[in-house]
Amino acid sequence: xxxxxxxxxxVLVVEDSxxxxxxxxxWLEEGExxxxxxxxxxVQGRAAIATRNWDLVITDVEMPGxxxxxxxxxxxxxxxxxxxxxMTGVVSAEYARTALQNxxxxxxxxxxxxxxxxxxxxxxxxxxxxxxxxxxxSVLAVGAHxxxxxxxxxxxxxxxx
Numbered sequence: 001x002x003x004x005x006x007x008x009x010x011v012l013v014v015e016d017s018x019x020x021x022x023x024x025x026x027w028l029e030e031g032e033x034x035x036x037x038x039x040x041x042x043v044q045g046r047a048a049i050a051t052r053n054w055d056l057v058i059t060d061v062e063m064p065g066x067x068x069x070x071x072x073x074x075x076x077x078x079x080x081x082x083x084x085x086x087m088t089g090v091v092s093a094e095y096a097r098t099a100l101q102n103x104x105x106x107x108x109x110x111x112x113x114x115x116x117x118x119x120x121x122x123x124x125x126x127x128x129x130x131x132x133x134x135x136x137x138s139v140l141a142v143g144a145h146x147x148x149x150x151x152x153x154x155x156x157x158x159x160x161x
Contacts, residue, residue, distance in 0.1 A: 042066030
């Protein structure tokens with residue numbers, strides 16, 4: 001029995017700090033484990049959300065164009081199963097509480113060690129894929145009876161993961 005090749009993770013990173021963006025991208029792309037799309041502010045992040053089924057969205061909190069906390073809500077509105085990892089340089093219990101109240105799936109305070117970051121990524125991408133697989137699929141079939149006056153009706157199948 002042939003096994004399917006492992007698809008690289010699809011990760012959106014929304015980070016206004018060029019240094020953190022480069023480091024995070026490098027860590028994620030090592031060994032071709034992930035394909036990373038970078039957004040440098042919340043506006044670009046919001047625009048990228050609907051472009052694909054993300055395995056993980058990683059966002060800073062404070063950045064130009066809006067808050068990463070607002071971005072969590074935007075992600076969950078489009079892809080309710082996608083995990084969001086928040087990373088912030090502001091170490092406070094209030095930030096942690098607010099991130100969790102906004103449905104963040106993970107939180108890291110900068111600076112964070114590489115292995116801690118990668119462990120969070122592994123855990124959250126597994127959770128995203130598990131949620132996606134467990135999501136019930138809907139099928140809408142539209143058709144016509146062959147004796148409906150020759151109106152040329154066809155059929156459509158639609159599958160939404």
